[in-house]
Amino acid sequence: MAYVSIPLYKRTIPQRYKLIGLKCKRCGWINFPPKGICKGCKVSSEFEKVKLSGKGTIYSYTVITAAAAPPEFSKQEKSGGSYVVALIELDEGPRIVAQLVNCKPENVRIGMRVESTIRKIYEDEGVVRYGFKFKPVEESLK
């Protein structure tokens, strides 16, 4: 079984619930998820926390079906038949991997505007793990 322990999951709550990034004090690059050394200048390790807007654009995506899901999601994949995983470019620059909800798989497009929402991601050790998923901004696509 895949494993992210409860304390470990909690420690990463700033990234999982609130989309907190680290802005480099030297070059201004916004690092998300956090890095030891800034991804922009590759020198500085001094950061300030910034809350990301949770708004972004789909850079790429896939619809996962047929046994290609990690076990946390195989129930979800079996019950829904499929789910959408997207690589999203946030307006502040960083890209992230997240599931897309409130959107029919056939309506997903690269370049589509999306925003974050807190959802149940999976359940492990009897504890529901919450985190961000994204949904289309435009009503008509839902």
Added chain:
Amino acid sequence: MNILLGEPFRKWCKTMRKVVLLSTGSTKYGRIDVTAREAALTAAKEAVEKAGIENREIQALYISNVFSMTERQGHLGPLIATSLGVPWIPALTIETACASGGTAFREAYANVAAGFYDCVLVVGTEKVSHLDVVTATTYFSYGSDYQFEAVNGASFPGLYAAMARAHMHQYGTTEEQMASVAVKNHENALHNPKAHFHKKITVEDVLKSRVIASPLKLYDCCPFSDGASAAIVASEEFAKKYTDTLIYVMGSGRATSPAALFDRENMASIPATNLAMNQALKQAKLSRKEIDFLEVHDCFTIAEIMAIEDLGFCEKGEGGKISDEGVTARDGEIPVNPSGGLKAKGHPVGATGVGQINEVYEQLMGEAGKRQVEGAMTALTHNIGATGGTCSLHIFRRGD
């Protein structure tokens, strides 16, 4: 990049010894009913016999393996060394996900080149067929940034699917072009007795196969395979005692890319491939034109397309087009994966990189039978870990 090609690299290129690929061996890939450790012995035995050396001449053992823990066995080094009758040599396991084989070979090569050893054994081995597909998919996804990729639902096929979608969007690559890669590799594997699949397929078959992670379908994916491959790496001086036909390791390139896809500038490219290629070419003092065929890491059809682009055998974005046109066929301008590739020869993770080198050995010795690339003298192996976090790349040339 400049760091990788800078002064230490130049100095190293000048001072190291010439290194020879003395022999290789391999089990059949597919489903096997022995443990990874037993498979390793079969492959090693074949390599030792072909080299004509005694086991006790092996001075060190480099093992490539990723999933032996699923067989409830770690620490393969002493186990394999003991079985080989050399329970004193230094032995270790190397892991860089699917690139472990190429990486283990590189460490063996570097140690022989540096003068540390004269004759070493590399053996890649894997057994995963005892795992159900969900468990296997999970273990495989540990090679990505598990906490931020897989935990959000992206499996391995899912990540490569996102790369494929980005490639299609940026360069107009089509599902038919990707399918042509699978058709070619299945065709090549028909002539490889050790391949996982011996099944001819058509573009239609690929397009109609079930969707795994769109746009990738079953026949765009490599399978889960078991198998083992081995190689004996020796100094030129040592090798000359055993053979007149010397296959030299001309160049060795190694690099990483940002581990997670989301940290890459262009998701339709693997930066480590280009970095490793530049090192190896520079060291080998060869041009791309002088390379007769490639064994590249085609874990998914899109991966072969990206590989030939990132290696510089065509413009970025042209990989799908030239695949479809037959340029990469066995009798094409740049034959790619005459062995059948990961797609059809199979992908026993730890063995794969060493298996590519086994193909190079057989081809350069003219022993590849019906899949022989006519007159092949120079070849390249390109081995990728996960979605490109690691690249291990080697250039070989027959020296006569």
